[in-house]
Amino acid sequence: MRLAELSERSGVSTATIKYYLRERLLPPGRRITATQSEYDEEHLRRLRLVRALIQVGRIPVGTAREVLAAVEDDSRDQLSRLGTAVEALPHGPEPDESDPSTAVGRRTATALMRQAGWRFSLGIADEFPAFRMLVGAIAALHRLGYACDLPHLLPYAQQAAQLAVADLDLVEEFTTPAEQVEAAVALTVLYEPVLLSLRRLAEAEESNRRFGGGS
């Protein structure tokens, strides 16, 4: 398809598509004349992912480019591609090593992984951005004096394990390895607001049940 059709089918303006092409967020089309290129279904799919990252996830262009490089790198096996792509997503500020609560956070996070039986994550631990994000989050709870010991955290780890099953079921609906990696990245970003809003709605229901004498 030509640029105009790619724009129409994706709902992204031609100016924005040209910007993504210049920024190498989208691979170039197949040149057919000096001024025209031909795009295919893969471009359409990639454009969808770029919009998920940039417009919904509000991820900086440079970071998005790193994520996409990992998505494209088919020299690696599926697991390492998946991992690298998701690890390249933003994961908040790094834990503050000068804060004594960070050591507590790291100790608790490690014990939590062990208790949950997450041996894969334990094996990479501090190299894993999501682990450092967890360390920082537990450190903040500790610093502010809120409960953040194992018995409090374990139910959240157990819920996360069940969420991950739903997440990977979605990813496995896609058939090719490339599509699966793209879907893993897009769904990680797009389902975060779904999850956070559902948690707040469910909290309202549960509060109503406990405090409202309600239905």
Place this chain on the structure above:
Amino acid sequence: MRLAELSERSGVSTATIKYYLRERLLPPGRRITATQSEYDEEHLRRLRLVRALIQVGRIPVGTAREVLAAVEDDSRDQLSRLGTAVEALPHGPEPDESDPSTAVGRRTATALMRQAGWRFSLGIADEFPAFRMLVGAIAALHRLGYACDLPHLLPYAQQAAQLAVADLDLVEEFTTPAEQVEAAVALTVLYEPVLLSLRRLAEAEESNRRFGGGS
């Protein structure tokens, strides 16, 4: 206690505490001389909440003031105070009503609440910021062509319901209604990064299980 002790016990500098006092994020102390005031445990607790909102949640000062006003408003019953305080938290951009996907998002969100049996949220629906956040999140999935129908979303609602039980159990560890409202706000903010990082860690475990032939 004096300002210096409040600073020491909270780990917040006296300059920052004075700023919070000026911005009315912290109620004034009991004046004891022309230049000195006395602060109590309630100030310490409030300071903890202000730090959770501003430093961890990165919530603007004006929004934090609104949240605190709801926390303080003891003319209302516990359920409505809890609700107002959590609703005042940021909940992302409003759904774009000019986008046809928003109508799909609203229809799907409504059907999802009904299916999950969340009658309280259904009753307030669009007045509820978390509901509008969900509408926008489903609309983004739909617009980008990712699966966002009821069978895909329902497992997330069921997980959210279980998370809410853990959340409210934490809140109920606090004894007075004022402390419970404060805890609900702080824990909503502080547990979001815990939850999102645990989800990414659990996804890595589940990917390893499915694609890595791993443990």
